[in-house]
Amino acid sequence: xxxxxxxxxxxxxxxxxxxxxxxxxxxxxxxxxxxxxxxxxxxxxxxxxxxxxxxxxxxxxxxxxxxxxxxxxxxxxxxxxxxxxxxxxxxxxxxxxxxxxxxxxxxxxxxxxxxxxxxxxxxxxxxxxxxxxxxxxxxxxxxxxxxxxxxxxxx
Numbered sequence: 001x002x003x004x005x006x007x008x009x010x011x012x013x014x015x016x017x018x019x020x021x022x023x024x025x026x027x028x029x030x031x032x033x034x035x036x037x038x039x040x041x042x043x044x045x046x047x048x049x050x051x052x053x054x055x056x057x058x059x060x061x062x063x064x065x066x067x068x069x070x071x072x073x074x075x076x077x078x079x080x081x082x083x084x085x086x087x088x089x090x091x092x093x094x095x096x097x098x099x100x101x102x103x104x105x106x107x108x109x110x111x112x113x114x115x116x117x118x119x120x121x122x123x124x125x126x127x128x129x130x131x132x133x134x135x136x137x138x139x140x141x142x143x144x145x146x147x148x149x150x151x152x153x154x155x
Contacts, residue, residue, distance in 0.1 A: 048117060
């Protein structure tokens with residue numbers, strides 16, 4: 001077991017919008033340490049959002065993030081030889097991280113378009129409360145709801 005809790009590190013803010021969440025998103029998008037390419041992808045996706053919706057891309061992004069953020073999840077808990085899926089509330093910071101990861105994964109899984117376009121489409125669909133990310137969130141919530149009987153095993 002650890003001697004003490006690791007210190008919380010502040011995420012780097014992104015250079016254009018000065019937001020730590022967008023800085024985190026750039027780091028999540030990044031592959032093989034190529035941060036400038038990841039920045040270019042994210043900023044191009046924001047430009048595409050601006051073109052398509054004629055709205056502030058930051059407002060769209062943060063609203064999409066709020067729509068995609070899971071409130072509940074299930075965690076496995078082993079009790080007396082049986083493993084139960086116990087529903088727990090997701091802390092806000094972890095929920096944001098999960099939503100960002102889902103956006104990245106679903107954008108990557110699409111084929112045939114540049115990453116910035118796929119990412120913009122994913123953010124726009126989450127903003128409109130539709131698409132793969134929202135379905136994933138609803139599935140997670142359904143799973144937690146179905147296992148509500150094991151909520152008393154929460155630790």
